Amino acid sequence: MGQGILQIALFCALVVAVVPLLGGYMARVFSGEPTFLGAVLGPVERLTYRLLRVDCAQGQGWKAYARSVLVFSLAGWLVLFVILRTQALHPFYTGGRPAVPWDLSFNTASSFVTNTNWQFYGGETTMTYFSQMAGLAVQNFLSAAVGLAVAAALIRALAARRGGDAPGQTIGNFWQDLVRATLYVLLPIAIVAALVLVSQGTVQTLGGAAGGLARGPVASQEAIKQLGTNGGGFFNVNSAYPFENPTQLSNLLEMFLILCIPASLTATYGRIVGNRREGWAIFGVMALLFVVSVAVVFAAERHGTPAQHAAGVVGANLEGKDIRFGTTDSALWTAVTTVTSAGAVNAALESLTAIGGLVPMVDMAYGESVFGGVGTGLYTMLMYVLLAVFIGGLMVGRTPEYLGRKIEAREIRLVSLAVLATPLIALAGAGAALATTYGAPSIHASGPQGFSETLYAYLSQANNNGSAFAGYTGVTFADVVGGLAMLAGRFVPIVLVLAVAGSLAGKRVAPAGLGTLRTDTATFGGLLVGVVVLVGALTFFPALLLGPVVQGLTGRPL
Amino acid sequence: MRPGRDLTTAAIAIVLFTGVLGIGYPLAITAVSQVAFGARADGSRDLIGTPRLTAAKRPDPAFFQPRPSATGYSASATFFSNRGPNAASARAFYRHALAAYHAREDRYSPGLTDADVPVDAVTTSASGVDPHISPANAAIQARRVAAVRGIAPARVLALVAAHTDGRFLGVFGEPGVNVQALNRALGR
Numbered sequence: 090m091g092q093g094i095l096q097i098a099l100f101c102a103l104v105v106a107v108v109p110l111l112g113g114y115m116a117r118v119f120s121g122e123p124t125f126l127g128a129v130l131g132p133v134e135r136l137t138y139r140l141l142r143v144d145c146a147q148g149q150g151w152k153a154y155a156r157s158v159l160v161f162s163l164a165g166w167l168v169l170f171v172i173l174r175t176q177a178l179h180p181f182y183t184g185g186r187p188a189v190p191w192d193l194s195f196n197t198a199s200s201f202v203t204n205t206n207w208q209f210y211g212g213e214t215t216m217t218y219f220s221q222m223a224g225l226a227v228q229n230f231l232s233a234a235v236g237l238a239v240a241a242a243l244i245r246a247l248a249a250r251r252g253g254d255a256p257g258q259t260i261g262n263f264w265q266d267l268v269r270a271t272l273y274v275l276l277p278i279a280i281v282a283a284l285v286l287v288s289q290g291t292v293q294t295l296g297g298a299a300g301g302l303a304r305g306p307v308a309s310q311e312a313i314k315q316l317g318t319n320g321g322g323f324f325n326v327n328s329a330y331p332f333e334n335p336t337q338l339s340n341l342l343e344m345f346l347i348l349c350i351p352a353s354l355t356a357t358y359g360r361i362v363g364n365r366r367e368g369w370a371i372f373g374v375m376a377l378l379f380v381v382s383v384a385v386v387f388a389a390e391r392h393g394t395p396a397q398h399a400a401g402v403v404g405a406n407l408e409g410k411d412i413r414f415g416t417t418d419s420a421l422w423t424a425v426t427t428v429t430s431a432g433a434v435n436a437a438l439e440s441l442t443a444i445g446g447l448v449p450m451v452d453m454a455y456g457e458s459v460f461g462g463v464g465t466g467l468y469t470m471l472m473y474v475l476l477a478v479f480i481g482g483l484m485v486g487r488t489p490e491y492l493g494r495k496i497e498a499r500e501i502r503l504v505s506l507a508v509l510a511t512p513l514i515a516l517a518g519a520g521a522a523l524a525t526t527y528g529a530p531s532i533h534a535s536g537p538q539g540f541s542e543t544l545y546a547y548l549s550q551a552n553n554n555g556s557a558f559a560g561y562t563g564v565t566f567a568d569v570v571g572g573l574a575m576l577a578g579r580f581v582p583i584v585l586v587l588a589v590a591g592s593l594a595g596k597r598v599a600p601a602g603l604g605t606l607r608t609d610t611a612t613f614g615g616l617l618v619g620v621v622v623l624v625g626a627l628t629f630f631p632a633l634l635l636g637p638v639v640q641g642l643t644g645r646p647l
Numbered sequence: 648m649r650p651g652r653d654l655t656t657a658a659i660a661i662v663l664f665t666g667v668l669g670i671g672y673p674l675a676i677t678a679v680s681q682v683a684f685g686a687r688a689d690g691s692r693d694l695i696g697t698p699r700l701t702a703a704k705r706p707d708p709a710f711f712q713p714r715p716s717a718t719g720y721s722a723s724a725t726f727f728s729n730r731g732p733n734a735a736s737a738r739a740f741y742r743h744a745l746a747a748y749h750a751r752e753d754r755y756s757p758g759l760t761d762a763d764v765p766v767d768a769v770t771t772s773a774s775g776v777d778p779h780i781s782p783a784n785a786a787i788q789a790r791r792v793a794a795v796r797g798i799a800p801a802r803v804l805a806l807v808a809a810h811t812d813g814r815f816l817g818v819f820g821e822p823g824v825n826v827q828a829l830n831r832a833l834g835r
Binding site for chain 1: 764
């Protein structure tokens with residue numbers, strides 16, 4: 090027990106240590122300031138702009154920015170769909186794999202472009218090396234870069250010191266944010282991480298399957314899969330497989346990669362808006378909710394399941410867990426990958442204890458705002474911040490304001506839509522699957538576990554997480570509805586967030602007065618925790634009761 | 648920027664990024680890995696846990712046996728058992744696994760109770776090819792291996808200790824005995 094708590098504490102300390110460093114670095118990247126990599130990457134960056142024929146000096150208003158995001162994502166989706174449908178023509182090792190069926194291609198393209206990385210397929214038996222490298226891994230980079238870009242745009246809108254005049258109406262240039270996020274943040278870290286993973290035993294070869302071993306260019310994909318909070322495994326069992334995640338060091342590195350950018354973005358935010366305490370306040374709220382998640386799943390997995398007890402097995406729940414990670418690293422990983430939108434797994438989530446399995450569902454129900462995805466987590470949490478400011482303003486009876494900007498009806502309308510869109514999509518999807526006969530063929534288990542599988546599937550896809558109760562299998566209905574849930578769950582909030590950014594960028598900034606509700610204090614942090622838990626988790630409370638909670642109250646095999 | 652202009656830029660960007668991130672990056676990592684790490688980059692057999700079998704495809708009692716696997720120890724098509732916490736079928740599986748463990752070990756470890764059987768020996772691993780077993784599991788199996796081979800238990804236990812991977816930095820993860828490497832060291 091003490092040993093488990095010690096390693097969780099050390100991991101958290103590691104993350105806290107990197108926040109100011111990486112956060113400060115990303116603040117320079119997204120403010121367009123020179124960085125220590127500029128000497129090498131500067132010429133590459135300028136060449137890219139020339140090839141793309143974009144003029145970065147030209148800022149975009151929110152509508153233009155959103156249009157660029159959507160058009161770029163659509164282009165990526167089409168290319169990925171075509172790659173998956175033409176596997177017979179691919180160079181490199183194909184293993185004779187045929188084209189991916191249309192419904193699975195739809196689901197998978199939607200999944201990777203939206204940073205979800207939900208997988209209704211087993212990577213090593215479905216995909217060619219070219220699909221993995223040039224299709225899926227490219228979107229691992231680009232979907233993360235798009236998330237970072239949108240977050241940068243929102244931060245900039247909140248930081249603009251002068252509102253009202255023309256420059257205040259622009260929120261940055263999408264193409265510049267995209268290129269800088271990829272070149273300065275994602276690619277350098279991925280290169281280093283990939284090589285460390287290979288040193289641990291993660292496979293990196295183009296040699297094809299040999300002697301019954303599925304292999305491939307795994308490390309290069311694994312590094313960005315974690316760093317970009319994507320989570321789509323090269324192998325079906327994802328980061329449980331020794332060729333993806335061979336040692337405890339690789340496991341530690343992968344968890345660190347997942348959290349480093351989402352956590353550090355809070356510091357990036359604090360720096361750019363000119364008050365580091367604002368960033369730390371948000372970090373504190375995220376950290377608190379994260380630690381609670383870890384504690385619950387850690388405690389739950391230290392005991393066996395009712396089925397194990399009934400059979401006379403004594404010990405912790407090691408079903409679907411590998412020895413080198415044990416229950417502690419599996420529990421920590423489960424919380425890390427579900428508060429963020431990573432969705433990678435190193436243990437079978439469906440085999441967790443009922444309460445252990447409840448944790449990832451609640452984590453996702455927070456709307457992936459607790460660290461969340463790369464970029465997406467910060468902007469989702471900022472929507473909750475605006476909501477908390479609004480509620481706080483009502484409580485003290487003043488017009489709510491945030492960072493000197495008045496929060497008015499228009500913003501609150503947009504924020505409410507952004508916050509409610511994902512739960513609506515998740516519950517509608519799960520409802521459609523359960524209320525009709527179409528959802529039934531996907532379900533593997535019976536009773537509350539079958540319900541949990543379905544709920545998990547739509548929670549995960551709507552929130553762009555990607556982890557699964559893996560018994561849930563893909564059929565055409567699940568492929569299509571799931572694909573639509575992922576697309577809506579990604580792009581509806583993005584457009585609304587950018588609309589909020591556009592609206593805030595144009596506002597006059599008033600200095601803080603005596604009655605201003607301060608947002609960099611523990612009191613506000615408490616309010617924010619309340620809002621996230623109330624809005625996020627309680628929306629799903631009835632559904633959670635029917636699945637994992639019923640299961641948890643049932644102390645015997647069904 | 649006009650909408651048509653966005654489309655052109657997006658198309659160029661996707662082609663460019665696919666070239667750099669989808670071909671250039673993985674090939675460069677592969678080249679460096681193959682040069683710097685050689686065979687390790689091709690996949691080490693010691694990372695893949697599979698049972699040593701006799702000709703009759705039965706587990707060979709002269710070797711340490713890995714944990715149960717949902718995939719039949721497949722290293723080419725992986726999946727989880729997805730055994731739920733309350734499933735009646737899970738209870739049946741554990742009962743069967745317990746009985747099998749007793750059948751294999753009771754002769755060499757008299758008085759072995761259900762509570763003595765390490766939980767890793769009767770639960771399926773996540774990867775299906777977990778290379779490790781718990782030290783407690785190895786200690787029980789060591790008695791059988793020593794007896795079947797007719798060698799001193801201390802020698803087997805020394806080999807077990809030599810093939811036990813500890814925690815990283817003494818803190819992270821759990822210790823485990825690498826069955827693959829241990830069995831290779833035991834030899835025929």
